[in-house]
Amino acid sequence: MLEQGKHISVWNDCLKIFESNVDPKQFDIWFKTISPVSLEESTLTVEVPTDFFRNYLEDTYLPLLKSTLRRVLGPEARLVYRIHPVRKDSAMEFSAAHGNVPENRPVSINTFQPSCNPGPFVFPGIQKLKINPRLNPAYCFENLVKGECNKMGFNAGINISDKPGKTPFNPLFIFGGPGLGKTHLAQAIGIAVHESYPDMVVLYVTGNEFKTQYINAVNVQNKLADFMAFYMRIDVLIVDDIQELIGPASQNAFFNIFNHLHQSGKQLVFTSDRSPADLVNFEERLLSRFKWGLSVELMRPDYETRLNMLKARCLREGVNVPEDVLEYISNKVRSNFRELEGSLISLIANATLCQEPITIGLAEKVIGNIIGEEQKEITIDMVQEVVCDYFNITRENLLSKSRKRGIVQARQIAMYLSRNLIDGCSLSTIGLEIGGKDHATVLHACSTVSDLMSTDKTFKQYVSDIERILVPEEH
Numbered sequence: 121m122l123e124q125g126k127h128i129s130v131w132n133d134c135l136k137i138f139e140s141n142v143d144p145k146q147f148d149i150w151f152k153t154i155s156p157v158s159l160e161e162s163t164l165t166v167e168v169p170t171d172f173f174r175n176y177l178e179d180t181y182l183p184l185l186k187s188t189l190r191r192v193l194g195p196e197a198r199l200v201y202r203i204h205p206v207r208k209d210s211a212m213e214f215s216a217a218h219g220n221v222p223e224n225r226p227v228s229i230n231t232f233q234p235s236c237n238p239g240p241f242v243f244p245g246i247q248k249l250k251i252n253p254r255l256n257p258a259y260c261f262e263n264l265v266k267g268e269c270n271k272m273g274f275n276a277g278i279n280i281s282d283k284p285g286k287t288p289f290n291p292l293f294i295f296g297g298p299g300l301g302k303t304h305l306a307q308a309i310g311i312a313v314h315e316s317y318p319d320m321v322v323l324y325v326t327g328n329e330f331k332t333q334y335i336n337a338v339n340v341q342n343k344l345a346d347f348m349a350f351y352m353r354i355d356v357l358i359v360d361d362i363q364e365l366i367g368p369a370s371q372n373a374f375f376n377i378f379n380h381l382h383q384s385g386k387q388l389v390f391t392s393d394r395s396p397a398d399l400v401n402f403e404e405r406l407l408s409r410f411k412w413g414l415s416v417e418l419m420r421p422d423y424e425t426r427l428n429m430l431k432a433r434c435l436r437e438g439v440n441v442p443e444d445v446l447e448y449i450s451n452k453v454r455s456n457f458r459e460l461e462g463s464l465i466s467l468i469a470n471a472t473l474c475q476e477p478i479t480i481g482l483a484e485k486v487i488g489n490i491i492g493e494e495q496k497e498i499t500i501d502m503v504q505e506v507v508c509d510y511f512n513i514t515r516e517n518l519l520s521k522s523r524k525r526g527i528v529q530a531r532q533i534a535m536y537l538s539r540n541l542i543d544g545c546s547l548s549t550i551g552l553e554i555g556g557k558d559h560a561t562v563l564h565a566c567s568t569v570s571d572l573m574s575t576d577k578t579f580k581q582y583v584s585d586i587e588r589i590l591v592p593e594e595h
């Protein structure tokens with residue numbers, strides 16, 4: 121054991137080197153704010169204020185950090201960051217320039233040329249072959265916020281993680297627009313399976329990568345058999361953006377891999393920007409297999425989910441952002457999680473780099489640069505007007521006490537969209553404006569619409585169409 125306080129003296133030695141190689145102002149911002157925590161053998165643990173801070177430090181100063189640590193601690197030097205969340209939870213630790221990346225255990229694969237590399241993610245030259253799962257540890261279930269927009273997919277993912285290949289959700293087909301969390305959910309399943317079943321071989325690959333690998337395999341003698349043998353050894357295969365798997369030859373290879381894995385009880389997870397029914401240039405036999413399990417659409421997050429997502433990301437970053445600022449961002453950025461998260465990170469970056477407090481004024485400046493022209497404010501009257509036009513009914517019918525099925529559903533959709541698209545609007549206000557209903561009736565209507573969207577494709581299309589009219593897709 122090293123004597124107490126050694127980590128402080130080691131870090132002070134590092135600071136002297138940093139100071140002589142970095143601009144004084146940058147040194148004050150990025151190095152003086154780091155606190156040494158502990159030193160065990162050649163591993164130095166330091167505390168940084170946020171995850172953004174850690175990422176920026178490594179993106180900008182990684183060569184300097186490595187050379188300095190090796191100079192002070194020797195060639196085996198290793199740096200670990202600790203980030204304290206804003207609540208009194210356990211500190212999060214990250215290895216320098218690396219995350220806690222999941223790794224598959226070595227497996228044996230029968231190949232026709234043992235001396236050759238049998239697959240695109242295998243290290244050659246060893247009898248037991250190691251397959252890189254290619255999973256991002258940040259895309260875990262703990263970092264995925266559950267809401268009405270992704271509830272069905274989230275729950276299915278948890279079930280698959282507990283019993284991969286042994287649930288009705290095989291394959292799981294996740295589809296939706298950009299930035300709604302398809303990749304995150306798919307990788308979260310892989311990470312959870314890897315943690316619960318470390319002997320299972322998990323692999324994440326994109327549709328375009330699979331196609332490229334196949335083309336490369338058929339252009340090299342005896343490689344196609346090795347390519348097929350490699351993929352047929354996978355226990356959990358995650359294919360992202362499956363819509364990019366275009367071409368009859370690559371689809372034929374994938375068809376055979378699908379059949380082998382599915383019949384062997386292996387788990388298949390796919391993501392796409394469209395539903396199986398809307399995929400073009402795909403063989404019908406492959407499309408029918410995509411529909412064997414469960415198809416789940418991820419929707420735009422509602423206000424409550426957007427706000428919860430921002431709070432969760434603040435926790436991960438270890439920063440305190442005022443509640444009114446988070447509410448402002450949730451109000452302004454409505455399209456998807458990616459844009460929402462990008463807005464928060466940009467805000468934290470501006471505050472950190474400019475050493476300014478996080479305020480609504482700063483948020484207005486940052487958000488304005490991201491979303492451009494301010495979105496038109498949605499009102500209950502606007503929702504009612506669009507619903508009435510869509511279903512070709514009068515406002516009087518919508519607000520009446522009619523129990524006709526079509527009128528009731530239109531009224532419930534108006535309540536559902538008013539709650540999800542109008543921020544800060546209470547259930548009582550919505551009920552009062554839509555036929556004088558009480559808050560319990562509005563809550564029941566929202567629950568009914570959510571349930572019908574999960575089971576009735578036509579009804580779901582109604583809601584999606586009206587939402588697109590009220591909140592046009594951004595291009």
